[in-house]
Amino acid sequence: MDEIKNVSLEMKDYIASSGAETLSWCMQCGLCTNLCPWRLVPGEVSENFNIRKMQRLGQLGLEGFEEENILFACVTCGMCQINCPRNVEIIDNVRSMRNTTVGAGFLPAHLRPIAGSLHANGNPWSGEREKRAAWQNGLDIPAFTEDTEYLLFVCCTSCYDTRSQKIAKSIVRLLKAAGVNFGVLTAEENCCGESIRKLGDEELFQKLAQGNIDLFKRNGVKKIITTSPHCLYAFKKDYPELGGEFEVMHYSEVLAQLVKEGKLAFPEELVRKVTFHDPCYLGRHNQVFDPPRELIQAIPGVEFVELDRSRNKSLCCAGGGGRIWAEVPMGERFGELRITGAVEKQADTLVTACPYCIIMLDDACAGLEKGDVLQVMEMSELLCKALDPK
Amino acid sequence: MPKGIWIFVEQRDGQIRKSSFELLSEGRKLADQIGEPLVGVILGQGVETLVKAVAAQGADKVILVENEQLKNYSTGAYTSALNQVIRKGEPQAFLMGNSATGRDLAPRLAQRLGVGLASDCTGIEHDPEKFLVFKRPIYAGKAFAYTGSTARPVLATIRPNTFAIAAADESRQAEVEKETVSVDPADLRAIIKEVALATSKRPELVEADIIVSGGRGMKGPENFTILEQLADVIGAAVGASRAAVDSGWREQKFQVGQTGKTVSPTLYIACGISGAIQHLAGMGSSKFIVAINKDPEANIFNVASYGIVGDLFEVVPLLTEEFKKLVSA
Amino acid sequence: MNIVVCVKQTFDTEAKIVFDSQGRIDPNGVNLIVNPYDEFALEEGIRLKEKFGGTVTAVSMGGARAQEALRTALAMGADKALLVSDPALNDADEWVSTQALAQAISKIPHDIILAGRVAIDDGSSQVCVRLAEELHLPSVSTVLKFSVEGNKVTAVREIDGGTETLEVELPVVLTAQKGINGNEPRYPSVAGIMKAKKKELKTMTLADLGLSALEPKMKISKYDLPAPRQAGKKIPGEPAAAAQELVRLLHEEAKVL
Numbered sequence: 001m002d003e004i005k006n007v008s009l010e011m012k013d014y015i016a017s018s019g020a021e022t023l024s025w026c027m028q029c030g031l032c033t034n035l036c037p038w039r040l041v042p043g044e045v046s047e048n049f050n051i052r053k054m055q056r057l058g059q060l061g062l063e064g065f066e067e068e069n070i071l072f073a074c075v076t077c078g079m080c081q082i083n084c085p086r087n088v089e090i091i092d093n094v095r096s097m098r099n100t101t102v103g104a105g106f107l108p109a110h111l112r113p114i115a116g117s118l119h120a121n122g123n124p125w126s127g128e129r130e131k132r133a134a135w136q137n138g139l140d141i142p143a144f145t146e147d148t149e150y151l152l153f154v155c156c157t158s159c160y161d162t163r164s165q166k167i168a169k170s171i172v173r174l175l176k177a178a179g180v181n182f183g184v185l186t187a188e189e190n191c192c193g194e195s196i197r198k199l200g201d202e203e204l205f206q207k208l209a210q211g212n213i214d215l216f217k218r219n220g221v222k223k224i225i226t227t228s229p230h231c232l233y234a235f236k237k238d239y240p241e242l243g244g245e246f247e248v249m250h251y252s253e254v255l256a257q258l259v260k261e262g263k264l265a266f267p268e269e270l271v272r273k274v275t276f277h278d279p280c281y282l283g284r285h286n287q288v289f290d291p292p293r294e295l296i297q298a299i300p301g302v303e304f305v306e307l308d309r310s311r312n313k314s315l316c317c318a319g320g321g322g323r324i325w326a327e328v329p330m331g332e333r334f335g336e337l338r339i340t341g342a343v344e345k346q347a348d349t350l351v352t353a354c355p356y357c358i359i360m361l362d363d364a365c366a367g368l369e370k371g372d373v374l375q376v377m378e379m380s381e382l383l384c385k386a387l388d389p390k
Numbered sequence: 391m392p393k394g395i396w397i398f399v400e401q402r403d404g405q406i407r408k409s410s411f412e413l414l415s416e417g418r419k420l421a422d423q424i425g426e427p428l429v430g431v432i433l434g435q436g437v438e439t440l441v442k443a444v445a446a447q448g449a450d451k452v453i454l455v456e457n458e459q460l461k462n463y464s465t466g467a468y469t470s471a472l473n474q475v476i477r478k479g480e481p482q483a484f485l486m487g488n489s490a491t492g493r494d495l496a497p498r499l500a501q502r503l504g505v506g507l508a509s510d511c512t513g514i515e516h517d518p519e520k521f522l523v524f525k526r527p528i529y530a531g532k533a534f535a536y537t538g539s540t541a542r543p544v545l546a547t548i549r550p551n552t553f554a555i556a557a558a559d560e561s562r563q564a565e566v567e568k569e570t571v572s573v574d575p576a577d578l579r580a581i582i583k584e585v586a587l588a589t590s591k592r593p594e595l596v597e598a599d600i601i602v603s604g605g606r607g608m609k610g611p612e613n614f615t616i617l618e619q620l621a622d623v624i625g626a627a628v629g630a631s632r633a634a635v636d637s638g639w640r641e642q643k644f645q646v647g648q649t650g651k652t653v654s655p656t657l658y659i660a661c662g663i664s665g666a667i668q669h670l671a672g673m674g675s676s677k678f679i680v681a682i683n684k685d686p687e688a689n690i691f692n693v694a695s696y697g698i699v700g701d702l703f704e705v706v707p708l709l710t711e712e713f714k715k716l717v718s719a
Numbered sequence: 720m721n722i723v724v725c726v727k728q729t730f731d732t733e734a735k736i737v738f739d740s741q742g743r744i745d746p747n748g749v750n751l752i753v754n755p756y757d758e759f760a761l762e763e764g765i766r767l768k769e770k771f772g773g774t775v776t777a778v779s780m781g782g783a784r785a786q787e788a789l790r791t792a793l794a795m796g797a798d799k800a801l802l803v804s805d806p807a808l809n810d811a812d813e814w815v816s817t818q819a820l821a822q823a824i825s826k827i828p829h830d831i832i833l834a835g836r837v838a839i840d841d842g843s844s845q846v847c848v849r850l851a852e853e854l855h856l857p858s859v860s861t862v863l864k865f866s867v868e869g870n871k872v873t874a875v876r877e878i879d880g881g882t883e884t885l886e887v888e889l890p891v892v893l894t895a896q897k898g899i900n901g902n903e904p905r906y907p908s909v910a911g912i913m914k915a916k917k918k919e920l921k922t923m924t925l926a927d928l929g930l931s932a933l934e935p936k937m938k939i940s941k942y943d944l945p946a947p948r949q950a951g952k953k954i955p956g957e958p959a960a961a962a963q964e965l966v967r968l969l970h971e972e973a974k975v976l
């Protein structure tokens with residue numbers, strides 16, 4: 001039997017004061033736990049992490065939620081939250097509960113280099129700040145000026161990871177092909193801070209966000225195109241709290257509109273069977289479902305097939321909520337379920353539209369050795385192929 | 391007689407450590423610059439035979455301190471003995487290798503003498519005004535501090551491999567001064583019960599100065615033997631990429647990367663590792679990175695100081711042989 | 720058992736080194752952490768207390784921000800904390816730091832003093848061994864594992880190419896290697912973090928310790944940065960020739976072997 005613990009009003013207040021305002025709304029129905037993607041995999045985290053129970057411990061001010069396998073397990077996919085009958089802001093509660101320890105200086109050991117790099121370099125990948133824009137060499141990307149319509153904000157991952165740089169380069173090419181008036185301030189930007197905020201480091205998030213907001217305002221930025229749905233989320237939902245109000249769009253929204261307007265077309269036929277993985281932060285969190293589908297289907301020759309779990313029911317790749325830096329044994333990775341799902345649909349191409357999803361899905365595809373039957377592609381890469389298949 | 395530059399000649403079981411020869415070689419130059427003698431200090435029991443090698447390496451004088459208590463290194467006895475000979479001989483500088491012994495001994499000796507110590511130095515410059523200026527890597531090598539002392543003697547420990555060993559001159563003779571010391575019983579409170587030398591024991595991943603790491607390109611667990619052979623020649627730890635761990639070829643505790651162990655050794659040798667961003671972020675601060683991969687487009691080449699495009703099963707054994715030659719030279 | 724753990728606040732491992740206008744290392748805006756080796760020492764100190772009872776006092780030296788490091792120690796489970804803080808210590812070398820810490824710790828009952836084997840900032844690895852000398856205590860450095868039985872400590876320390884087992888009586892100073900006793904520094908509970916806010920954290924100046932300003936033995940004349948990393952090069956040629964060239968470059972150019 002579990003040891004009897006004392007309910008601590010003091011701790012309950014401390015948790016609430018960290019921002020878990022809707023914790024008390026929870027009536028413990030347990031729908032959240034049952035919808036949680038962790039139920040779909042075996043293993044230690046799955047056995048330990050129960051979001052309903054974690055919130056119950058928080059409600060009562062009981063110890064036991066701080067264990068790394070519990071407190072830092074949530075991928076913030078939002079599956080529970082959009083279905084919660086009490087509209088509990090579950091993800092806010094998760095990040096607030098994380099903040100009770102992280103805010104006091106205790107980030108789990110494996111996350112410290114990430115926070116350290118964000119502090120020192122403004123990105124989580126230990127990339128040198130001076131090299132943030134190095135991928136742009138030779139691409140002739142205009143700097144953002146007061147005459148520029150859109151700021152293109154490129155995710156840290158796509159600035160530093162050679163694999164991910166292909167995404168940034170493809171998006172640039174598409175925007176240019178469509179004649180979009182855009183420019184960059186890459187060299188001076190910080191990480192958007194979305195993931196570190198979810199990890200509970202509010203102070204670091206605010207430092208990063210404030211830097212970006214000041215930069216955007218100083219340069220007269222009004223409209224922003226993001227390459228990553230995570231930056232999209234941060235700018236749309238987090239930055240207004242700090243006074244940063246901008247018109248923000250994911251690149252898929254901009255391109256889909258341009259296709260409709262006839263300013264962007266894909267002349268080359270691609271004979272492929274394509275399926276789409278909805279990134280949680282694009283779909284569920286920002287309700288952008290149709291633009292990627294419209295774009296993929298604007299390519300002649302493409303046969304589009306939906307995964308069993310799509311749109312609002314999409315299954316997370318496990319890269320959100322800071323989990324992109326978590327080590328999970330094979331067989332417990334959600335990405336593997338997505339790869340298997342795509343292979344079952346006999347798709348030859350699994351497309352997604354998020355740099356984090358790409359890392360997780362690429363990894364799962366290589367791990368399952370499915371590379372010979374399934375190609376994981378970022379949507380911009382597929383679209384570029386259709387622009388010019390060479 | 392002037393007081394000179396003194397070198398602590400570290401010996402174990404009658405064998406002089408390589409770093410002591412390095413220090414004698416550099417000490418010779420410094421002694422010539424300041425016009426003072428170079429003195430080697432040998433502590434032990436039955437170690438008089440070592441005098442010749444110390445003289446051949448450039449010492450003008452050897453202080454030989456023999457005592458049963460000094461047969462094997464112990465912090466207390468060595469501190470006690472060196473304190474006595476240094477107070478008596480008043481050197482300008484007393485230099486030691488930054489070995490486990492040097493790191494343990496030097497601070498205690500410096501405190502007993504009430505002097506300064508520059509530890510883990512990677513350079514020494516003679517400056518007419520400041521006497522000796524020591525270059526020290528700080529913040530894990532991200533910066534250097536140049537430090538000196540106004541008081542004498544100044545103590546320093548020097549990182550091994552900092553200085554080259556000069557050719558020995560077997561014809562050189564050195565004056566030998568035998569010193570007797572008494573070891574204070576209060577210095578013998580920590581009693582050594584056992585010494586276990588495990589030459590094949592590989593260092594811990596996070597502590598290792600050199601790491602040899604294998605990835606998906608290793609193709610199977612049995613092939614890590616070639617990395618282990620390479621590692622053992624150069625005293626390296628063996629790491630693995632996530633792909634190698636996923637495949638069950640190595641245990642998770644050997645995984646290098648943001649999701650495993652973040653490491654920053656002096657040298658990181660990546661074999662058959664393509665270079666996922668979590669891996670690169672977890673080892674990118676290594677001082678030198680060597681990549682061996684058959685795919686010339688592999689990400690790892692973007693961070694590598696030196697790369698060889700080729701079949702690791704061919705290159706690694708050749709590399710092991712080359713390292714063997716270097717180590718035995 | 721009276722346990723003292725020396726804790727240093729250092730730059731984050733990821734911190735970038737930037738100089739101020741006087742050419743000194745600029746701490747502004749740098750994230751600060753507890754020296755990782757000291758966390759291992761803290762863990763061992765707290766475990767000793769859990770086993771034998773007693774008090775763990777965390778002691779640090781530094782500016783006001785070092786209080787954060789001590790709060791961390793208190794949240795992990797230390798009972799009390801003492802910060803030695805004085806503007807006159809800004810240019811402290813290892814000798815000066817030792818004098819101040821020895822004076823502070825001599826006033827605290829201590830059966831065992833623990834610290835990390837090295838601090839990741841200056842990397843000098845001196846102060847705790849000096850401290851042992853100043854307090855006339857035996858010390859064992861770079862301890863991989865140890866146990867306490869009655870008055871006797873058995874410790875295994877790392878030496879070049881092996882290990883050494885020592886026996887020593889309390890009181891003693893031990894410096895911890897990472898992974899000492901196979902333990903990881905604990906992650907505190909929220910209750911621990913809350914309790915830490917109410918624990919005693921004392922600050923003492925040199926005057927409080929009965930010391931006047933001390934002249935350091937060592938003076939840093941300047942700092943500089945290593946040469947920027949050169950662009951990588953691929954070594955061409957047949958495998959045998961390439962391997963030979965690589966070893967030559969590592970030895971002669973990189974000087975790592």
